[in-house]
Amino acid sequence: MPYRKSSPPHPLLAILFAGCCACAAQATTLYRWVDSTGITHWSDRPTPGSTAVEMGAAQGYPAPAVPASNATSPRAGAVHFVLYSDVAITAPAPGGVLYDTGGVVLCAAQLNPPLAPGHALWFELDGRRYDAQGATTLSLPAARGEHVLRALVTDADGHEQIRSAAVTFYVRQATIASPPVGPTLQRPH
Numbered sequence: 001m002p003y004r005k006s007s008p009p010h011p012l013l014a015i016l017f018a019g020c021c022a023c024a025a026q027a028t029t030l031y032r033w034v035d036s037t038g039i040t041h042w043s044d045r046p047t048p049g050s051t052a053v054e055m056g057a058a059q060g061y062p063a064p065a066v067p068a069s070n071a072t073s074p075r076a077g078a079v080h081f082v083l084y085s086d087v088a089i090t091a092p093a094p095g096g097v098l099y100d101t102g103g104v105v106l107c108a109a110q111l112n113p114p115l116a117p118g119h120a121l122w123f124e125l126d127g128r129r130y131d132a133q134g135a136t137t138l139s140l141p142a143a144r145g146e147h148v149l150r151a152l153v154t155d156a157d158g159h160e161q162i163r164s165a166a167v168t169f170y171v172r173q174a175t176i177a178s179p180p181v182g183p184t185l186q187r188p189h
Contacts, residue, residue, distance in 0.1 A: 028055050082116040084162040087151050091137075092169040097171050100140075105142040109151035109164065118156035125149050144173045 031043045031050035044049065091108040092098060098105060107123050109132075115121055121132040126139050126147055132138045151164040 013142065015107050027055070051130055052135065072155055082119065082161070083114065083115065084111065084153055086110070086112045087121075087153060087162050087164045089149055089151055089167040092149070092167065092168045094169070096169045097172055101142065101171055101173075103143055104141050105138050105147075105169075105171065106137060107149055107151075109139040111136065111151075111153065119161065120154050122152050122154065123149065124152060141172050146170055171182055 028044070031046045032040060032053050033047060033050040034040050041050075046052070068140050088110050089107070089108060105126070109121065109123070111121060115134065121134070121136065121142060123130045123132060123138050125142065130138060130140055143144050147169055149167045149169065153161045153163075155161055
C-alpha cells in the first residue's frame with residue numbers, strides 16, 4: 001500500500017473551528033465534511049455531504065466571589081492628598097547629650113495632621129532612613145559620637161511630602177580607657 005502523506009489543515013479552517021468552539025457557550029451542532037483533496041472542513045451550517053457533530057458545552061470556571069469591601073477602609077491604590085503643616089523631632093532634644101544608651105536611642109516625632117493612609121513616616125539618622133512602620137517613635141542604633149536626626153513623610157509612591165529640621169545630639173559612653181580624674185577622686189596608694 002502506498003503511503004499518502006496528509007496535508008496540514010489550512011490555517012483559516014483551524015481559526016474557523018476554534019472560533020466556532022469559542023463562541024459556543026453551550027452545546028451546539030457543527031458540520032464536518034472532507035473535500036476531494038482530503039482536507040477536513042468544519043462549518044456551523046450544513047452543506048451537501050456534511051455530517052452533523054454534536055459539540056459539548058465549553059468548559060467554564062466560576063470566578064471566586066469578591067469579598068465585600070469595608071466602607072471605612074481605604075481603597076487599594078487610592079490617592080490621598082494631604083498637606084502636612086509640620087513635622088518635628090521631639091526626642092532627642094536638639095544639642096542633647098545622652099549617656100550610656102547601650103547603643104540605642106529612642107527617637108520621636110510629631111506630625112500635623114496625622115499620617116494619611118498609604119503615607120509613611122521615616123527617621124533619617126546620619127543619612128540612613130528607617131521606616132517607623134506607622135508609629136511616631138522608633139529606637140535606632142546610635143554609637144558614641146555626634147548624630148544628626150531628621151523626620152520625613154513620603155506618599156504611597158515614595159515622594160517626599162515634608163521634612164523636619166535637623167536635630168544634632170551626642171551619645172557618650174562610659175569607658176575605662178580614660179577614667180575620671182580630679183581633686184575629689186582618691187588615687188590608690
